[in-house]
Amino acid sequence: SDGVCTDSLNLTVTEPDSITVNVSSVIPPNCFGEEGSLTFSASGGGAFFFEFTVNDENVGSSSGNISINRPAGEYEIVATSGDGCESRTTLNITQPDSLVLNAIVANPDCENELGQISFDPQGGTGSITVFLGDTVVSSPLHLPAGNYVFELIDENQCSNTESVSIQVIDPFSITGQAFDVLCHGDNGLLTFSGQGGLGNVSFFIDDVEVESPLEVPAGTYTILGVASESGCEDSLTLEVNQPDPIELVANAANALCFGEEGSISISASGGNADFFSFTVNEEFVGSSSVTIN
16 A cells, blocks of 8 residues: 545535515505505525515514505515525506596687586596586586586595686676766766677667767666677676756745835755755856845
């Protein structure tokens, strides 16, 4: 022999099973914007206890299931054993689409006309019921100008509200003022104008076209304004008043003797005045009630 002694030994290096993240349930939310839930656990790796993170957020340690609530989105779950071994999985929580009215508005040309709201509700789950106030409505709706709040409710009782406005394309109105008669039997005055309206504005009283200012006797007048291009109309009623007629009272007392003077007592009432001035043969003789010789 050469004096060299030898021996040998066989060794086996083993490894644990891989860690598996087990997702037992993914429950989506019933309604858009709410939270769903995830339930998961882990096994393998020769471990019975794992630490979990979801999108890098520590959600706790467990040897069993962990349940968390989260909104819709993508989530990465990582399970880590005490030896630092880990496994990960990615999943999605889905949600129903948001409830939307999908409204189309046809605005009216004029103040006294109706607009139209047509709608085709979408989203949510199952059939959608549309309310206007406490009333269930269907498309289309014919409504006057204004702001309307609709509520949409699906089969899961999820709800959403939307506001829809109807606006007049050609807001048109007329304004005016009446000036009363100063003296009984004279004329008063009407002034009027139009605001808004497409095209020229024409004014009518009893189907007769008139212009402002307009002299008229006492009475009540309804003025109709018409915008030429849109045909929109508005009306205004004005009243011209007049005072009572002035009533003059004169009483004469004759002279007792030839060459002496008699007298005349004069008074007046009516009209708008608090007092009156009197002339006799164009000569001023006083105010209020007078007696002259």
